[in-house]
Amino acid sequence: MATYIPQLAHADPDHFGISLVAADGANFETGDADHAFTIQSISKPFTFGMALEEFGPQEVAHRVGVEPSGDAFNSIELQNGTNRPHNPMINAGAIAVTALLHSRYGSATFDAVLHRLSAAAGRRLVVDECVYESERSTGHRNRAIAHLLLNFGLVHSEAERALDVYFRQCAILVTCHDLAVMGATLANMGRNPRTGELVFDIITVKHVLSIMFTCGMYDYSGEWAYRVGVPAKSGVSGGLLAIVNRQMAIACYSPRLDNRGNSCRGIDVCTELAATFGLHAFDCLNVGSSFLQSVL
Numbered sequence: 453m454a455t456y457i458p459q460l461a462h463a464d465p466d467h468f469g470i471s472l473v474a475a476d477g478a479n480f481e482t483g484d485a486d487h488a489f490t491i492q493s494i495s496k497p498f499t500f501g502m503a504l505e506e507f508g509p510q511e512v513a514h515r516v517g518v519e520p521s522g523d524a525f526n527s528i529e530l531q532n533g534t535n536r537p538h539n540p541m542i543n544a545g546a547i548a549v550t551a552l553l554h555s556r557y558g559s560a561t562f563d564a565v566l567h568r569l570s571a572a573a574g575r576r577l578v579v580d581e582c583v584y585e586s587e588r589s590t591g592h593r594n595r596a597i598a599h600l601l602l603n604f605g606l607v608h609s610e611a612e613r614a615l616d617v618y619f620r621q622c623a624i625l626v627t628c629h630d631l632a633v634m635g636a637t638l639a640n641m642g643r644n645p646r647t648g649e650l651v652f653d654i655i656t657v658k659h660v661l662s663i664m665f666t667c668g669m670y671d672y673s674g675e676w677a678y679r680v681g682v683p684a685k686s687g688v689s690g691g692l693l694a695i696v697n698r699q700m701a702i703a704c705y706s707p708r709l710d711n712r713g714n715s716c717r718g719i720d721v722c723t724e725l726a727a728t729f730g731l732h733a734f735d736c737l738n739v740g741s742s743f744l745q746s747v748l
């Protein structure tokens with residue numbers, strides 16, 4: 453389990469939950485699907501979506517790239533030439549995204565993030581203050597990344613305040629059920645299928661799912677795209693969210709991680725479900741665009 457955030461070491465390694473929410477809101481779940489844990493990096497696609505809507509893709513692209521890094525999630529590595537973080541799914545990119553939001557919302561940034569993630573989950577989410585405090589007081593590596601970005605002018609001068617928002621967003625508590633509803637909101641073209649609320653616009657969803665597909669599993673992203681073949685995002689507390697576009701979201705929680713920081717059981721669950729039900733984007737069972745079929 454992740455222990456570099458000391459509070460995460462207290463999780464029960466045997467917890468194991470799975471929740472599926474379909475794009476029409478139907479819900480199937482088993483195990484510890486109602487156990488709350490911190491969202492960690494699974495917050496990243498959602499803050500990236502917020503930044504795209506607030507600043508537009510061009511402005512966001514000045515701060516963060518869209519290339520898989522092939523490096524670990526906490527790598528202190530920036531792109532040659534531009535000095536941008538490789539993508540918004542690794543820590544450096546996510547910190548740049550949150551700092552961009554902070555440059556506009558200031559002290560209201562965290563509330564805006566919490567509000568949007570809550571809308572995606574369909575209920576008011578809260579923060580685990582112990583995990584937040586644990587990461588805030590030990591997150592020296594992320595602090596180094598934020599200052600490196602500041603050095604290159606990729607974040608504004610309030611880098612420390614923005615980093616604080618990043619630590620808080622990672623400490624938002626969710627269950628598998630919440631994550632699956634958040635994922636189903638993306639699968640359902642940005643509209644929460646349980647509440648009917650439009651949370652992200654359709655262009656944002658396309659961009660967010662693309663990045664999740666190519667970069668969501670860190671340095672396992674290529675293998676994941678090959679074997680499982682759906683957009684996904686993992687977090688170090690053991691959560692994993694996989695999205696089958698226009699169909700459903702699969703959320704898993706199991707705290708034991710592999711050496712890339714992805715949930716071991718989470719990977720197994722998604723690999724098996726994808727193989728059994730033909731969920732891979734390029735599976736022959738996946739017939740693609742019904743619009744094109746209707747006009748041909």
Ligand code: GLN
Pocket residue numbers: 491492493494525526543587594622686687688689713
């Ligand atoms: N809060 C964690 C960190 O920044 C998130 C990382 C993760 O979930 N992979 O280190």
